[in-house]
Amino acid sequence: xxxxxxxxxxxxxxxxxxxxxxxxxxxxxxxxxxxxxxxxxxxxxxxxxxxxxxxxxxxxxxxxxxxxxxxxxxxxxxxxxxxxxxxxxxxxxxxxxxxxxx
Amino acid sequence: xxxxxxxxxxxxxxxxxxxxxxxxxxxxxxxxxxxxxxxxxxxxxxxxxxxxxxxxxxxxxxxxxxxxxxxxxxxxxxxxxxxxxxxxxxxxxxxxxxxxxxxxxxxxxxxxxxxxxxxxxxxxxxxxxxxxxxxxxxxxxxxxxxxxxxxxxxxxxxxxxxxxxxxxxxxxxxxxxxxxxxxxxxxxxxxxxxxxxxxxxxxxxxxxxxxxxxxxxxxxxxxxxxxxxxxxxxxxxxxxxxxxxxxxxxxxxxxxxxxxxxxxxxxxxxxxxxxxxxxxxxxxxxxxxxxxxxxxxxxxxxxxxxxxxxxxxxxxxxxxxxxxxxxxxxxxxxxxxxxxxxxxxxxxxxxxxxxxxxxxxxxxxxxxxxxxxxxxxxxxxxxxxxxxxxxxxxxxxxxxxxxxxxxxxxxxxxxxxxxxxxxxxxxxxxxxxxxxxxxxxxxxxxxxxxxxxxxxxxxxxxxxxxxxxxxxxxxxxxxxxxxxxxxxxxxxxxxxxxxxxxxxxxxxxxxxxxxxxxxxxxxxxxxxxxxxxxxxxxxxxxxxxxxxxxxxxxxxxxxxxxxxxxxxxxxxxxxxx
Numbered sequence: 210x211x212x213x214x215x216x217x218x219x220x221x222x223x224x225x226x227x228x229x230x231x232x233x234x235x236x237x238x239x240x241x242x243x244x245x246x247x248x249x250x251x252x253x254x255x256x257x258x259x260x261x262x263x264x265x266x267x268x269x270x271x272x273x274x275x276x277x278x279x280x281x282x283x284x285x286x287x288x289x290x291x292x293x294x295x296x297x298x299x300x301x302x303x304x305x306x307x308x309x310x311x
Numbered sequence: 312x313x314x315x316x317x318x319x320x321x322x323x324x325x326x327x328x329x330x331x332x333x334x335x336x337x338x339x340x341x342x343x344x345x346x347x348x349x350x351x352x353x354x355x356x357x358x359x360x361x362x363x364x365x366x367x368x369x370x371x372x373x374x375x376x377x378x379x380x381x382x383x384x385x386x387x388x389x390x391x392x393x394x395x396x397x398x399x400x401x402x403x404x405x406x407x408x409x410x411x412x413x414x415x416x417x418x419x420x421x422x423x424x425x426x427x428x429x430x431x432x433x434x435x436x437x438x439x440x441x442x443x444x445x446x447x448x449x450x451x452x453x454x455x456x457x458x459x460x461x462x463x464x465x466x467x468x469x470x471x472x473x474x475x476x477x478x479x480x481x482x483x484x485x486x487x488x489x490x491x492x493x494x495x496x497x498x499x500x501x502x503x504x505x506x507x508x509x510x511x512x513x514x515x516x517x518x519x520x521x522x523x524x525x526x527x528x529x530x531x532x533x534x535x536x537x538x539x540x541x542x543x544x545x546x547x548x549x550x551x552x553x554x555x556x557x558x559x560x561x562x563x564x565x566x567x568x569x570x571x572x573x574x575x576x577x578x579x580x581x582x583x584x585x586x587x588x589x590x591x592x593x594x595x596x597x598x599x600x601x602x603x604x605x606x607x608x609x610x611x612x613x614x615x616x617x618x619x620x621x622x623x624x625x626x627x628x629x630x631x632x633x634x635x636x637x638x639x640x641x642x643x644x645x646x647x648x649x650x651x652x653x654x655x656x657x658x659x660x661x662x663x664x665x666x667x668x669x670x671x672x673x674x675x676x677x678x679x680x681x682x683x684x685x686x687x688x689x690x691x692x693x694x695x696x697x698x699x700x701x702x703x704x705x706x707x708x709x710x711x712x713x714x715x716x717x718x719x720x721x722x723x724x725x726x727x728x729x730x731x732x733x734x735x736x737x738x739x740x741x742x743x744x745x746x747x748x749x750x751x752x753x754x755x756x757x758x759x760x761x762x763x764x765x766x767x768x769x770x771x772x773x774x775x776x777x778x779x780x781x782x783x784x785x786x787x788x789x790x791x792x793x794x795x796x797x798x799x800x801x802x803x804x805x806x807x808x809x810x811x812x813x814x815x816x817x818x819x820x821x822x823x824x825x826x827x828x829x830x831x832x833x834x835x836x837x838x839x840x841x842x843x844x845x846x847x848x849x850x851x852x853x854x855x856x857x858x859x860x861x862x863x864x865x866x867x868x869x870x871x872x873x874x875x876x877x878x879x880x881x882x883x884x885x886x887x888x
Contacts, residue, residue, distance in 0.1 A: 265509075299596070302576065302598055305599055305609065306599060
């Protein structure tokens with residue numbers, strides 16, 4: 210399975226792991242990882258270390274996650290994008306919108 | 312299709328078999344045709360257009376396998392399932408059946424229940440195929456519509472196509488790259504390359520408003536930054552959260568010989584030096600794509616690059632660097648740069664890039680649109696597009712012998728303090744004049760005159776900036792930074808603009824007066840008649856005033872430079888001269 214989500218250390222934070230391709234085909238699964246989480250202040254950690262491809266519709270999916278996180282005063286942290294994904298994030302200048310930890 | 316109306320063709324040379332199969336099929340309520348051998352079976356197939364064909368492997372005439380092959384060949388865009396029936400088939404025979412296109416094989420003797428279930432499952436698969444076929448046709452229709460929209464509506468108004476070459480190759484799924492060019496009232500050229508998220512018709516939603524804003528605002532003389540801000544606002548309103556517009560924009564300042572470059576989420580914009588053919592400047596994305604937030608997230612300061620006669624600016628979207636060859640490699644940035652360099656040699660940059668791309672990709676279908684804009688930086692090419700030649704204008708002025716005083720209007724505006732930082736009065740003024748006197752290209756020169764005089768009053772009068780700062784490209788940036796800082800604290804500074812218009816037989820004369828709150832500035836070298844020498848390329852200041860002098864009938868500074876008066880004649884139509 211390409212997208213897995215889990216709770217972090219019994220805290221309210223959610224770790225979402227995306228592997229292989231992060232594109233529109235993951236739309237539904239990706240959305241399901243966060244849409245039911247309405248706990249204020251939740252931190253969504255998106256681990257991309259096993260993902261090797263990301264397209265512009267995945268950027269759009271990140272914006273949807275951000276919209277959700279903003280609504281519940283939460284935040285997003287993108288972790289360990291590989292070089293090609295980091296380039297996509299950089300061209301889109303997404304570090305102005307969310308935290309990206311390499 | 313309702314199950315009842317389905318039609319089944321049975322081809323079998325054994326009469327007992329034929330009868331049994333027929334009754335099984337009719338018991339389910341389906342229509343049946345039969346044929347005793349292959350050739351007759353093909354005839355029946357033509358006549359009845361069945362939804363399912365059952366063929367006995369050992370029929371006479373044309374062989375069962377050949378029958379199957381022909382039916383599959385004839386039904387290429389619809390799915391007609393074929394089931395082969397036989398008592399025994401060896402591995403090789405099974406293989407031939409499958410290769411001929413058979414969808415299933417049933418071995419005798421078979422249980423009725425199994426036979427029935429195979430028939431129904433074939434119909435279910437056929438239904439899926441027909442649904443898929445219908446959806447594909449609908450999508451193709453949508454994509455054709457999107458493509459038509461882009462090429463005919465959106466990109467039709469582009470200008471200077473021979474100097475700003477646009478190359479576009481749509482991928483199989485249309486992805487929505489937009490390429491736009493437009494002429495500013497002062498003769499500058501705005502070039503835009505946009506890439507909407509997504510594919511198909513959905514990516515075309517924003518294209519029409521994008522083109523409208525770009526064209527209308529360029530035409531009215533709004534600055535590129537104001538245009539970008541408005542595009543962002545509109546896209547934010549229009550596009551859903553997960554969609555946005557990556558955009559790069561180049562504004563060629565014809566008088567300054569500068570390119571102003573913005574990049575929000577696009578691949579790097581390349582500037583190639585015409586003399587060496589080398590890539591000298593890369594402008595990487597410095598802002599997220601547009602339509603994500605209601606206002607721009609950061610100050611979007613353009614990269615300002617001086618441009619020479621043979622320089623080229625290349626804008627492209629990711630489709631070109633991500634184009635793949637048979638081995639799955641990307642075309643990549645380096646091949647694009649190399650092809651551009653080669654293009655300098657025989658002066659066909661676009662041609663070389665396309666050729667390199669074609670050699671690389673052969674005929675492979677691509678995932679994404681490929682789009683490229685190749686801007687020739689020779690500003691003299693664009694001067695023909697706007698304004699009119701000074702010589703003809705002089706003749707017009709000489710013929711303006713009498714003014715009819717009865718036809719007169721005036722307009723004035725006073726901007727004080729913070730309003731100076733917020734409002735650019737020139738587009739408003741040009742708009743007013745066009746409302747009263749009608750639109751036309753006679754206002755292009757006026758736009759330049761007003762902008763130059765206004766900017767001088769603001770920069771050197773109200774803000775007291777020293778134009779000698781602009782003597783180098785680095786100073787240019789410093790100048791704008793300082794300007795921005797001082798704009799934040801204008802205090803009680805003001806600028807007053809007054810326009811008077813007299814109609815003449817040929818058009819009219821505008822008297823322009825601009826007064827600022829400053830204490831004046833050193834204007835004499837600019838208006839001194841003897842200083843009319845060619846300005847060197849690296850001299851960035853004073854060029855504006857020289858131009859104003861060329862465009863105006865009269866130009867004079869008063870009160871140490873805090874008041875300027877200019878007279879601008881215009882004519883209705885060149886044909887009347």
